[in-house]
Amino acid sequence: MVNTPTVVVLHDGTPPPEMARIAEHAELRYATGDELPQQIPGADAVFVWAFRSDALPTAWPHADKLTWIHSASAGVDRLIFDQLRDSPVTLTNSRGVFDQPMAEYVLGLVLTFAKDLHTTLRQQDRKNWQHRVTERIHGKSALIVGTGPIGRAIARQLTAAGLRVTGAGRRERTDDPDFGQVRSTDRLAEHIGEHDYVVLAAPRTPQTEGLINAEVLAACHPRTRLINVGRGELVVQPDLVEALRAGHLAGAALDVFDAEPLPPESPLWEMPDVLISPHMSGDTAGWTDELVDLFLTNLQAFARGGELVNIVDKQRGYVTTPA
Template sequence: MRFAGDASSLAEALPGAEVLLVWDFLSDAVRDAWPAADSLRWVHTASAGVDRLTFPGLLESDVTLTNSRGVFDRPMAEYVLGLVLAMAKDFPGTLAAQARREWRHRETEPVAGRRVVVVGGGPIGRAIAGLLGAVGMDVELVGRREFDGLPRRLPGTDWLVLAAPLTDATRGMLDAAALALLPRSARVINVGRGALVVEPDLVDALRERRIAGAALDVFAREPLPADSPLWALPGVIVSPHMSGDLIGWRQDLVEVFRDNLARYQAGEPLRNVVDKTLGYVTTGGGT
C-alpha cells in the first residue's frame, strides 16, 4: 500500500500498482500521473461524481472505474430539503435580525404544493425527489434521457435543483438562456457540480433579480475564491461542498472501498462500476 499527495508523488507510486483509491475527488493528479500507470486494473473514487477521472487516458484504457454511489444520497436529500425550507421560511433574514436583536415579523412561503424540478436521475436525484415529494412538493425528476427537455420545464418552476453528474451533456446546462425561462420567483439549488452552471450568467440573473435566489454548495472553482461576487449576492446561500458529508462519512466511504476490495481480491464483480462512456454508474435502475 502506497500513499500519494499530489501528481508527482502519485507518478512515483503508480508503477506496479493494480488498484488506485482516489480520495481527493476534485484533484487532477490521476490525469497528470496517468502515464505512470503501467499495471493499473481498477480505480475507485471516494465520491459520487467521477468527472475528474473521465479523461481520455482512463476512458480509453481497460481500467475499471468505480465510485461511492449510495453514501451521499439520503444526506444530500436532507440537505436540499433544508435549503428549500431555509429559503421559503427566510431563515437568513431571521438570523440577520437576531444578530441585531431585532424583532422583525415576516410572512413566509409554504413548500407544500410548490413545483420543483430536480435534474439528475441517478440515486442522488431520486433521493432528493423522493424526500421533496414526501413533504408535499410537486416534484418533476429530469433524468439523463430528458436533459434536452429541461428548457420547456423551467417556466412555472418554483425550485430548480441540480444534482446531475458533470458530463458533456450537462456542462453549462444552466446558462443565460435557461435562466431566462425561470419565473422571477424561482430559486436555484446546486449540489451537483459547479460547472453545471454558467456562473457569470447566474451572477447576472441574481444581481438583476431575474430570479429570487440560489443556494450553491458547488462552484466552478473550489474553494470559492474570496473575491467571487456569489458570497454577497442578495438571496444567495453559499456552502462549502458539504451537502452529503455527515459525521462519520469518511468511515462510510472507507467501508464502500473495503467491500469492493474484498470483491476484487476474491475475483468477484465489483459494485458501482461506472459506465465510462456515460460518466456514471448505470446499474441499479438509473434513468
Template sequence: MRARPSVTTSTGPGPSSAAGTGERGAGNGVVLTVLHEDDLPPSRDLLHDLAGEVRYARRAELGDALRGSDALLMWDSFSPALREAWHHADALRWIHVAAAGVDRLLFDDLRASDVIVTNSRGVFDRPIAEYVLACVLAFAKDLPGSWRLQGEQRWRHRVTERIDGKTVMIVGTGAIGREIARMLRAVGLTVLGAGRSTRDGDADFGAVYDSSRLAALVADVDYLVNVAPLTGETRRLIDADVLAALKPAARLINVGRGETVDTEALVEALRSGRLAGAALDVFEEEPLPAGHPLWSFPQVLISPHMSGDAAGWQEALADTFLENLRRYVAGAPLINVVDKHLGFVVSP
C-alpha cells in the same frame, strides 16, 4: 509473474509509508496504492488485511507508487495526479474514487483503457437530500432574514411561504436525485425529473423530461434543483435561457457541479431580480474567490462543497471501498462501476 484476481463488474490515520515501499498484508498478491494528501482513510488496518501490499502516495509520489500496482484508491478524489502519472500505470486494473462525481478524474487515455473505475455512489444520497430540504425550508421560512434581523436586534414580523403544493424539478435522475425526490415528495412538494430521456411512470419522479429541453420545461417550477453530473451535455446546462424561463419567484439549488451552471448568467439573473434566490454548494471555481459577486447577494445561500459531508462520511467512504476491495480480491463483481464514456454509474 504475480497472480492477480479476475475483475468482473456489477452495477449495483497515522503516518504513511513512503511511496513504493508499501506494507505487506494478506499475501494475496494484490498491490494497492492509496493516493492521499493530508488525511489517510479510516480502517487502515483492514486495507492491509485484504491487500497483499499497500502503498501510500501523495501527488508527487504517485508515479513511483503506481508501478506494479493492480488497484488505486483515489482518497484524494479531486487530485489531477493520475493524469500526470498515467504512463507509470503498467499493471493497473481498477480505480476507486472516494467521491460520487468522477468528472475530474476521467481523461481520454483512461477512458480508452481497460481499467475499471468505481465510485462511492450511495454515501452522499441522504445527506444531500437533507441539505436540499433544508434549503427549501430556509427560503420558504426566510431563515436568513430572521438571522440578519436578529443580528440587528430588530423585531419585524413577516409572512412566510408554505412548501406543500410547490413544484420542484430535479435535474439529474441518479441515486442522489432519487433520494431528493423521495424526501421532497414526502413533505408535500410536486416532484418532476429532468434526465437523459423522457419517460412516464417513474417510481420516484413520476414524469421525467429530456434535460436538453430544460428552458421549455421550467416555467411553472418553484425550485430548480441541480444534481446532474458534469458531462459534455451538462456543462452550463443551466444557462441564461433556462434562468430567464423560470418565474421570478423561483429559486435555484445547486448540489451537482458548479460547471453545470452558467455563473455569469446566474449573477445577472440575481442582480436583475429575475430569480428570487439561489442555494449554492458547488461553484465553477472552488474555493469561491473573495470579492465574487455571489458573496454579496442576501438572497443567496453559500456553502463550501459540504452538502454531502455529514458526520461519519469518511467512514462510509472507507466502508464502500472495503466492500469493493473484498470483491476484487475474491474475483466477485464490483459495485458502483462507472460508465467511463457517460461519466456516471448507470442504474440497472
C-alpha cells in the same frame, strides 16, 4: 483463490481514517499527487481519496499493472481523461453514501428559503426584531435535474414534505416511480418556469456542462429558487449573477462552484438571496467511515476476482446500472 493486491491510496496530505481494516486485505502504499508517479508502478489499484487531484494523468505512463481505480466520490468528472476512458481499467465510485444526506440538505435549503431563515439569522446578528410572513412548501413544485440515485433520494424527500416533484433527464417518460414525469434536459428552457424550486443533482458530463445558462435562467419564473448540489460547472456562473440581478429568479442556494473555494471577490457572496456553502451537502458524521467501508467491500471482491459494485460507464461519466 484470494490474492493480496497492491493498492495506492492517493490523498491530499491526510490519508483516510480507519485504514487498518484495509491493510488486512491489501499491500498499501500512500501517495500525494507529487508522489503518485513513484508509487503507482506495480500497483493493481488506486483508491482516490483526494478526488479533486489531477495527478492521475501525469502518473498514467507509470501505471504498468493497474486494473482498477476507486473514487471516494460519487462524481468522477475530475478523474476521467482520454487514456483512462480508452483503457480496460475499471473505474468505480462511491454511489450510495451521499444520497440521503444530500436529500436532507436540499430539504433544509427549501425550508430555509420558504421560512426565510437566512434573513432571521441576519436580523438576529443585528439584534433587529422584524416580523415577517413566510411561505408554505406543501403544494409547491420542484424540478429535479438529474435522475440518478441522488436525484431520486431528493425527489422522495421533497415528495414526503408535500412538494410536487418532476424530473429532468436524458430520456422523457411519464411513469417514473420517483418522479412521475421526467422531461428532457434538452428542453429545459421550455418548462423551467413552471417550478418554484429547481434542484441540480446531475453529474458533470459534456451534455450537462453549462446547462443552466442565460437562456434557461431567463425562462425562470421570478419566484423560482435554484439549488445546486451537483457540480458547479452545470451553471454558467456569470449568467447566474446577471439573472439574479435582473430578478429572473428569486434566489439561489449553491453548494458547488466551478472554482472552489469560491473567490472572495465573487459578487455571489454579497447577494442577500444567495446561500453559499462549501461543498458539504453530502458530508455527515461518519461519512468517511462509510466511504472506507464501501471501498473495502469492493476490495474484497477485487481480491477474489468477483464483481465490483458501482462500475462507472467511462464514456458517459457515471454509473448506469440500477442502484
